[in-house]
Amino acid sequence: MATTTPPQDQSRRGTGDRAPGRLGNVIFKGISTTSGVMILVTLAAVAIFLLYRAWPALVANAEEFADVNFIEGNLWVWVAPLLFGTVLASIIALAVAMPLSIGIALFISHYAPRRLAQLLGYIIDLLAAIPSVIVGLWGASWLMPLVDPLFAWLSSNLGFIPLFADYTPPARNITTGGLVLAIMIVPIITATIREVFLQTPRLHEEASLALGSTRWEMIRQAVLPFGRSGMISAAMLGLGRALGETMAILLILSPGYSINFNLLQAGQHNTIAANIALHFPESSGIAVDALIASGLILFAVTFGVNMIARWIINRRAEFSGAN
C-alpha cells in the first residue's frame, strides 16, 4: 500500500526521546537486570550471613566449647569426622549410583523403543520428585530389613576384611545411608548422562554399526568416549547433591564421631547436614555458631564441587562435535 505519511509524524520519528514505549523499556530492562543481579546478591548474602554468625565459632578455642555436650575439642577437630562421614556417604552413594545411572541412561537412549523411552524417562524423573523425608522413611522401614541378610552374610564370610567387620543389626550404618542417597541421586545423574548420550553424533554410531560392530561395541566405540566428560560432570552433580542430603541420613544413620572405614557398624559416622538437623533445634549460643560454621563448610564444599561440574559441562559444550 502506498500511502503518504503525514509530515508531522516524520518529524516526530526523528526525535528519539518520544519513541513509543521508551519509559516502559527502561523500567522493564531495569527490573530484569535487577533480578539477574539479585542472584549474585543472594549467593553473596548466603556466604556473608553464614560467615558472620559462624565467625565466633571459627576463632573459638576448645575451652569455649566445654559447655556444648556434642562438641569435643575445637571446631576443626569436631568438624573433621563429620566432613569425613559426609564424603564417605557420598562416595558410597556415587559408587552405587554411577554404574546404575549409566545403565539406565543407556537403556533409555539406546535400548528401549523410542515411545517407551519417553515414559521410562518420566518414571525416573518421578523418582526425583519424591520428597527426601519420604525416601528416608522408606529407607528406614523397607530397605533396612532388606539389606540385613546381605550385611550379615558379608560380615560373617568376609568379616576378616576390616571394611565388613562386626555387623550387628539393625542396619543403621553408613552403607545403608549411602544406598538411600544413591537412590536419591540416580535421577539427576541419569538425566544428565542421558542428554549427553542422546547427543552422540548419529554418523559415528552408524559408521560403527556399518563396520559390523555389535550394539555393545558401537556403544564402547562411539557413545561412551563421546559422553566421557558428560559422565564426569554428572557424577560431580550427583556428588554435590549427595553431600547436602539431610533427611535420609538423619532418619537412617545412628550417629557417631569417628574417622574409620567400618562400613557396616552403626554409631561410627555422621554427616554435616544430618548433624545440623539433629542438634540445631535444641542448641543455643556458641553451639548454634558451631553448627552454622559446619554449614558454611558444607556450603563451600558443595559450591566447589558444583563449580567444577559446571565448568566441565561448559567446556564440553564449546568444543563438542554435537554443535
Add this chain to the structure above:
Amino acid sequence: MSVAAPPVPTRTYRRLPAWAPYAVLVVSLAVTAGVLTSLGALTIASMFFVSAIVYAVAITVTSTVVEGRRWATDRLATTLVTFAFLLAVIPLISLLWIVIGDGVERFGPTFLTTDMVGIFGSMVEGGVAHAIVGTVYVTGIAGLISVPLGIFTAIYLVEYGSGPVKRGITLLVDVMTGIPSIVAGLFAYTMFLVIFGPAYKSALIGGIALAVLMTPYVIRSVEEMLKLVPNELREASFALGVPKWLTIVKVVLRTAVAGITSGVMIATARVIGETAPLLVTVGTIQAMNWNPFDGRIETLPVYVFRQYAQGGPAADRAWAAALTLLLIVMLLNLIGRLVSKFFSPKGGR
C-alpha cells in the same frame, strides 16, 4: 518405495533365534525358584537378584557357545543395562507401595481436618490440618518471591543479557541449584536472627529459605521456555513498531505461558517436600497458626519427620502425612506436565 530386498544373510545359523533369551529367562527363573525354595530363602528380593545373576551367566554361556565371544559380550551388556533399569524402578514401586499401604490406614477426611492439640501418648487421633496450612503458607511465600524473581531473571538472561555478566549469572544459577537445602535454611535463620533478633519466628523465614532453593529451578525452566519462542515472532512484533518490553510481555511471555506455568508447578513440587530447611527455621508446633508473619508454624514434611521419630501410633500418622505430601507432589507434577503437554505451542520441541 520399492527397494530390492537385501540378500539373505548367509550366517543366520550362527545367531540365537529371537525367542532364545526368553526361553533362557524362563528356565533361569524356574531353576532359581527351585533352588531358593529348597534352601528356604525364597523372597522377592532374593528371587530377583539370584535369577538375574543366573540369567546373565546362562545367556552369556549359551551365546558364547552358539554365537561366539563378541555377541556374548553384547548379550551380557544388554542384560546388565536392562537389569540396571529394573533395579532403579524397584525403589519407586516399593516406595509408592508402602507409602500408600501404610498411609491409607489413618488417611481420611478426619485426618485432613484436625490438628494435634491435646494429642499425646498412645492416642490415635490427630491430623495434619495445621501442617497443611503451614505448608501452603511457607510454599506460597516462597512462590511469591521466587516466581517473579525467576521469571525476570530468565527474561534478563534470554532477552537482555550478554557477555560475561550473563555467563556469570548462568553459572551461578546452576551452582545455586546445588545449594544444600539445610544451608538455605541456615541462611534464612541467620538473616532473620541478625535483622530481627532471636524472638521472631514465623512462616516467612521458612518461605525465604525455600525461595533460595526454588528460584534457580524457576529460572532454569522459564529460560528453557523463552528460548523456545521463535525469533520470528519477536521480529514480527518489532516490525509492527511494538516496544521491546511490550513484545516480551504480549508475545514472548504469552507464547511461553504454558511452559512457564508447568515449570513453576514442578519447581513448587520440588520445594514443597523440603524438610531440613524448615526443621531449622520454623520448627514445629501442635496447633493451628493462621498468621504467616507471627509465631511458629507446622509444615507437612516436618510433621512427617517428627511423628516418625516419635514412634508408636505417631508413626501411623507419619505415614498418612507422607501419603498426603506424596499426593500433593504427584498432583503438582502431573498438572505441570499436562499443562505443558496440552497448552504448549506445537512444533517448539
